[in-house]
Amino acid sequence: MSDRPLTHPGASGPGSAWAAAARLDAADPLAGRRRAFVLDDDTVYLDGNSLGALPAAVPGRLAEVIGREWGELRIRSWTESGWWTAPQRIGDRIAPLIGAAPGQVVVGDSTSVNVFKALVGAVRLAEADDTRGTASRGTVRDQILMDAGTFPTDGYIAESAARMTGRTLVPVPAGDLPSLAGPRTAAVLVNHVDYRTGELHGLAAVTAAAHAAGAPVVADLCHSAGALPVNVDALGVDFAVGCTYKYLNGGPGAPAYLYIRAEHQARFDSPLPGWNGHREPFAMTPDYRPAEGAVRGRVGTPDILSMLALEAALEVWDGVDIAEVRAKSLALTDYFLARVAALAPPGSLVPLTPAEHARRGSQISLRCDGTAAVMAELVRRGVVGDFREPDVLRFGFTPLYTGFTDTERAARTLAAVLREGTR
Numbered sequence: 001m002s003d004r005p006l007t008h009p010g011a012s013g014p015g016s017a018w019a020a021a022a023r024l025d026a027a028d029p030l031a032g033r034r035r036a037f038v039l040d041d042d043t044v045y046l047d048g049n050s051l052g053a054l055p056a057a058v059p060g061r062l063a064e065v066i067g068r069e070w071g072e073l074r075i076r077s078w079t080e081s082g083w084w085t086a087p088q089r090i091g092d093r094i095a096p097l098i099g100a101a102p103g104q105v106v107v108g109d110s111t112s113v114n115v116f117k118a119l120v121g122a123v124r125l126a127e128a129d130d131t132r133g134t135a136s137r138g139t140v141r142d143q144i145l146m147d148a149g150t151f152p153t154d155g156y157i158a159e160s161a162a163r164m165t166g167r168t169l170v171p172v173p174a175g176d177l178p179s180l181a182g183p184r185t186a187a188v189l190v191n192h193v194d195y196r197t198g199e200l201h202g203l204a205a206v207t208a209a210a211h212a213a214g215a216p217v218v219a220d221l222c223h224s225a226g227a228l229p230v231n232v233d234a235l236g237v238d239f240a241v242g243c244t245y246k247y248l249n250g251g252p253g254a255p256a257y258l259y260i261r262a263e264h265q266a267r268f269d270s271p272l273p274g275w276n277g278h279r280e281p282f283a284m285t286p287d288y289r290p291a292e293g294a295v296r297g298r299v300g301t302p303d304i305l306s307m308l309a310l311e312a313a314l315e316v317w318d319g320v321d322i323a324e325v326r327a328k329s330l331a332l333t334d335y336f337l338a339r340v341a342a343l344a345p346p347g348s349l350v351p352l353t354p355a356e357h358a359r360r361g362s363q364i365s366l367r368c369d370g371t372a373a374v375m376a377e378l379v380r381r382g383v384v385g386d387f388r389e390p391d392v393l394r395f396g397f398t399p400l401y402t403g404f405t406d407t408e409r410a411a412r413t414l415a416a417v418l419r420e421g422t423r
């Protein structure tokens with residue numbers, strides 16, 4: 001019943017699929033990165049698009065933070081251990097992964113909270129532009145456009161942000177965002193990669209169209225950062241948010257980040273002006289005077305343990321070229337699609353993820369019957385993905401620790417489960 005790979009894939013013959021996968025692994029320039037993670041060879045972990053694996057550097061660093069910085073230095077660590085400035089320091093560590101120059105990213109809060117800050121901030125910016133006459137005069141920007149397939153939290157938050165700013169939230173198919181951005185658009189909120197289908201949306205086209213209409217763009221990078229090049233600076237994206245527990249491997253509940261484009265920082269009017277975003281937090285003045293730069297995106301006291309775990313986790317990116325990550329991600333997902341098509345019973349799976357590279361993130365979503373039972377059986381057999389309602393199997397490919405033999409095993413196991421049934 002087991003569909004485990006052979007310990008030496010080549011043993012099944014030089015022409016076999018195992019041997020071909022092993023050759024791809026041997027030629028993979030990122031293969032050595034797997035050693036930077038805590039993983040077991042019995043499991044093929046394809047759920048890094050929900051919770052990234054544990055980087056090996058994290059436990060030791062956390063022990064030091066707890067034992068030395070908290071346990072011994074105590075209050076001194078806010079300054080001496082760099083705790084207070086961690087949100088901007090770690091933001092600068094994330095910046096290159098999303099194509100941002102330093103000084104534009106702060107880490108903290110959840111993605112949900114950052115969607116709120118960014119979206120309300122974006123609407124306030126558009127409003128200010130209209131008032132100053134830099135956008136077309138006489139516009140009534142009464143709508144927030146959003147991709148209808150959004151991860152739910154973005155939609156919930158956007159609905160509230162719309163209500164609070166006196167706008168209407170208008171969910172539309174992601175592909176229609178460029179053509180629908182117009183004089184009524186106050187801001188556009190778009191997921192770079194659709195969490196359910198794995199479709200990569202055209203952030204360049206959305207941003208260009210929104211800007212032509214005088215509206216700022218907020219991008220949710222949860223499913224793209226760390227999996228593919230994002231280039232927020234080059235694309236002109238105004239605000240971006242993302243979590244760090246998926247492809248950035250920061251750990252369960254790791255803090256999210258907020259990108260505030262440099263040119264907007266001086267006018268970013270945060271709807272959550274907490275004391276950490278104050279110009280002089282320790283002056284404790286009753287009036288709010290926002291800090292310069294992305295720091296004004298901070299709110300309250302940072303979650304230091306999670307934040308410093310994230311900082312240690314980000315070491316796995318030292319020397320990694322994100323273009324190489326993208327190339328491997330596409331090769332892995334191509335490989336998986338091809339092997340599943342070859343091995344699974346005809347008609348048993350319908351790919352939801354676009355075949356076109358330009359429209360594909362780093363996950364493969366497949367529709368099938370009995371999704372929950374199929375995934376439960378896959379997990380039982382050591383292939384861990386997940387499923388999303390109503391009938392979608394999701395397999396996330398994390399190029400830093402997933403190989404081609406892993407992918408061969410996942411495809412074979414999935415095909416076997418579908419052939420054999422789950423009862």
Ligand SMILES: Cc1ncc(COP(=O)(O)O)c(C=O)c1O
Nearest residue numbers: 110111112151153195220222243
């Ligand atoms: C696209 C997207 N946005 C937001 C979230 C959730 O954000 P958080 O739980 O960090 O607020 C997720 C996943 O949890 C997601 O996939």
Ligand SMILES: Nc1ccccc1C(=O)C[C@H](N)C(=O)O
Nearest residue numbers: 049050051151195196222245388
């Ligand atoms: N934060 C979580 C906590 C618990 C369980 C899942 C999540 C996810 O991140 C789900 C993910 N956003 C998704 O694309 O489905």
